[in-house]
Amino acid sequence: MPASAATTALKEKFPQVTDRASADHDAVNVPVAEVVAVLKYLRDEFAFDLLMDLTAVDWAEGASPRFTVVYHLFSSANLGYVRVATDCVSNDEPTAPSVVDLWPAANWHERECYDLLGVKFTAHPDLRRILMWDGYPYHPLRKEFPLAGIEVPLPDFEVGAETGAAVLAAPMAGGPFVASPGEINLTEAEPRAKDESWSDRRPRPDQTGLKQFKG
C-alpha cells in the first residue's frame, strides 16, 4: 500500500490530522496529544516499521509555536516514507510524548533532541544529555545560542581548577567556516571563512555595537 493511501486513511481516522507542505514525501501535521496514537496506527496498520529520524525544529525566539518535533517513518515492506510533524504546546518548556515504546530507536534520537534543542520527552526511560556533558546549562541548537558558544566551566571541575581552562567562546574570525560543496576546485571547496571583512580584533562592519566574543 503506498504511503499516500496511509495518509488518506489517517486523515479519515484522525480528523485533526492535516496535510503538511512537503517537497518530497507525504507529510502530515498532528496535534501533540494524538501523535503517539497516530504513529502507532501508522506502524501497526501500514507497516511503517522503521523510525528513520526524529528531530525538532526551532522556529526562533518569539515564534509560536516555537518547536516542532518531526518524525520520519519508513516502511520496509512498502518502501515508502511518511513525515509526521507535531507542534509543541509550550514555547518555553516544550514537551512531546516519547515513542521509545513504539520504536526502541527513538531512545537516542530523543536524547539528542533533548540535549541540543531542549524538548523534553515525557515518559522517556532515560532522558539524559547524549552529546554535551551532564550539567551543561544550554541547548546549543536553539536559535538564540551563538555558534561560538558561551563561557562556562569545564565539565570536570578538578581539571578546570588545575589547568585554569574553561569552555570559552570560540574565536570566529571571519564567521563560521563553511565548505563549498559544488566547487570543482578543491582548494576553493575547503571549509573557510566566507566573510573576511572582520575578525576577533576587528568587529563586523554591520555589528559594531554588538559584544564580540573573545577567544
Next chain:
Amino acid sequence: MVSAETEIAYNSKIEGEVVVSRADAVINWIRTNSIWPMPMGLACCAIELMAVGNGRFDISRFGAEVMRFSPRQADCMIVSGTVTYKMASQLRRIYDQMMSPKWVIAMGACASSGGMYRSYATLQGVDRIVPVDVYISGCPPRPEAILDALIKLQAKIKTERSAKNLLKA
C-alpha cells in the same frame, strides 16, 4: 685501496674498559631513542598515525614504534584528532597518569588550534589543558610530518638538563 681494518665498533683492547661522557648526554641519548608513544587517537588524524607505524614509513627507525595504550607505560602522548570539551577532562587525566618525563605532540589542526571546528563543543587547542612540545600542521598531516615532529622532539629532548632534573626530583 681498501683498508684491511674492518672493525668500526668500539674496541676495548685499544680504548680500555671505560667510556667517559656526561650524565645528561647518556640519559638524553637513552630517552631520545626509546620514546614510547601513546596514541591519543580522537579523530581522522589517528589513521595517519597508524600509517606511520607501518613498514612504508616505519617509525621504528627512530625508536618510537612501541605504541602503548596504557598511559602508565608511555612517555609521549600524541594527541591526534579533535578534542571536544567533553573529552578534554579525560585527556588531562590520562596525561596526569603518564610517568615523568613525558612529552606531548599536538598532531594536526584540530589538536593544535581547534582547526575548522570553531564551535561551542570543541577545545580550541589542546595546549589549553596540557603542555605541548611539538605542533604538527596539516589536516591531517602526512606520516612524514609525524616523523619530522618526532625528530624535532628528539632534538628537544637532547637539550634537556636531565641529570639535574633527576636529582631535583
